[in-house]
Amino acid sequence: MxxxxxxxxxxxxxxxxxxxxxxxxxxxxxxxxxxxxxxxxxxxxxxxxxxxxxxxxxxxxxxxxxxxxxxxxxxxxxxxxxxxxxxxxxxxxxxxxxxxxxxxxxxxxxxxxxxxxxxxxxxxxxxxxxxxxxxxxxxxxxxxxxxxxxxxxxxxxxxxxxxxxxxxxxxxxxxxxxxxxxxxxxxxxxxxxxxxxxxxxxxxxxxxxxxxxxxxKHQLPLKVWTGELQDSLYDHFSNQHLIVYAGRVKDKLSIRCASNIKPVLGFIESQPTMEDAFFIRKYTKEAKR
Missing domain, CATH: 3.40.50.300 (P-loop containing nucleotide triphosphate hydrolases)
Known part of the structure; x- marks a missing residue:
């Protein structure tokens, strides 16, 4: 020790x-x-x-x-x-x-x-x-x-x-x-x-x-959600929710985000990763400043 x-x-x-x-x-x-x-x-x-x-x-x-x-x-x-x-x-x-x-x-x-x-x-x-x-x-x-x-x-x-x-x-x-x-x-x-x-x-x-x-990982102020999104909706979506990851799957964006509520239809709650927890904790701490 x-x-x-x-x-x-x-x-x-x-x-x-x-x-x-x-x-x-x-x-x-x-x-x-x-x-x-x-x-x-x-x-x-x-x-x-x-x-x-x-x-x-x-x-x-x-x-x-x-x-x-x-x-x-x-x-x-x-x-x-x-x-x-x-x-x-x-x-x-x-x-x-x-x-x-x-x-x-x-x-x-x-x-x-x-x-x-x-x-x-x-x-x-x-x-x-x-x-x-x-x-x-x-x-x-x-x-x-x-x-x-x-x-x-x-x-x-x-x-x-x-x-x-x-x-x-x-x-x-x-x-x-x-x-x-x-x-x-x-x-x-x-x-x-x-x-x-x-x-x-x-x-x-x-x-x-x-x-x-x-x-x-589990004592977090926000939940983690995953889903797909049309490109045209991304800017508005990112203003409403913390984007943890965004990638492309065919003609849509694959999104991993953090929010207290379900973002949009089709998104499902996911278990947070260690890195998700870091992004969420950092975001919420800086938001309080």
């Missing part, structure tokens, strides 16, 4: 304020618009930045009481992580294992495992700068899991990964979830839904929702 108390951080015109927040064992997804404070929070949790006010408790430890120990238990992948371009994946992972103080035999066994998990065996002796973006992203993931960390912080980890690699990462993280605190900043809410336990929503530097994924 991780507990944040009275955290305050400011940079130029942006400030992050968290009075009280607890991260439980399992996978929590961190959602919000760009600039809402997600990456800042991850950097603070990973000890890559330090808040001038407040305390983060990692079980019984803090940065003040046991910084080296806390860091040894953290796996972190920020966005745009820069890897050593002239290293090979094998050399990079061995180097990172040494920095983490891992024993040689353990390091070799785990590195072999991670190279297999992230499908990097065939390129383990190829220089990083020669790897594709997807391969570099998988390598960044692999280094984060070295040493079996208790606290894992991932910032947009699905970036640059194809559908097969995405599923592989989700399955791997899900296996670790019963034993780790895992926080994932993501815009792909629906992809993480099958494996996540909780949701944290940040808005303008503050946590405005922290709870289960079921409450996130």
């Amino acid at each position: 991780i507990k944040l108390d009275n955290i305050y951080w400011k940079y130029k015109h942006f400030s992050l304020e968290i009075d009280d927040l607890t991260l439980q064992t399992g996978i929590t997804i961190l959602v919000g618009n760009n600039g809402s404070g997600k990456s800042t929070l991850l950097h603070l949790l990973a000890t890559a930045a330090r808040a001038p006010r407040g305390t983060i408790h990692y079980h019984d430890d803090t940065m003040d009481s046991a910084l080296a120990l806390v860091r040894s238990r953290i796996g972190f992948v920020p966005t745009g992580v820069e890897l050593y371009p002239d290293f090979t994946p094998l050399k990079l992972l061995m180097y990172m294992a040494q920095l983490k103080g891992l024993g040689k035999d353990f390091s070799i066994r785990q590195i072999d495992e991670l190279l297999k998990v992230f499908h990097l065996e065939d390129v383990k002796k190829k220089k990083v700068k020669k790897l594709s973006q997807g391969m570099q992203q998988r390598l960044a993931m692999a280094q984060a899991f070295l040493g079996k960390p208790k606290y894992i912080f991932l910032d947009e980890p699905l970036n640059f990964l194809d559908i097969h690699e995405r599923k592989s990462l989700l399955n791997y993280v899900a296996k670790l979830a019963p034993h780790c605190v895992i926080l994932v900043a993501t815009h792909e809410l629906n992809e993480w839904e099958p494996v996540c336990n909780r949701v944290i929503w940040m808005y303008q530097g503050k946590v405005v929702y922290s709870g289960s994924k079921l409450m996130w």
Whole structure:
């Protein structure tokens, strides 16, 4: 468990304020618009930045009481992580294992495992700068899991990964979830839904929702409806209802919208997705401002 108390951080015109927040064992997804404070929070949790006010408790430890120990238990992948371009994946992972103080035999066994998990065996002796973006992203993931960390912080980890690699990462993280605190900043809410336990929503530097994924989807002020619409009716319709999705099916528009009442004849109520819930919550919050 991780507990944040009275955290305050400011940079130029942006400030992050968290009075009280607890991260439980399992996978929590961190959602919000760009600039809402997600990456800042991850950097603070990973000890890559330090808040001038407040305390983060990692079980019984803090940065003040046991910084080296806390860091040894953290796996972190920020966005745009820069890897050593002239290293090979094998050399990079061995180097990172040494920095983490891992024993040689353990390091070799785990590195072999991670190279297999992230499908990097065939390129383990190829220089990083020669790897594709997807391969570099998988390598960044692999280094984060070295040493079996208790606290894992991932910032947009699905970036640059194809559908097969995405599923592989989700399955791997899900296996670790019963034993780790895992926080994932993501815009792909629906992809993480099958494996996540909780949701944290940040808005303008503050946590405005922290709870289960079921409450996130089902305690909404609007219902979700789906149906088809003629093109000529779209402008009027969109002025009356929140459009979550619009696509084309033959000569009509396929609409997914949010409203308190049934929009028009033929529309049916649908179960909200994780992303539906985000659009609805954001829309209603901004409408109140």
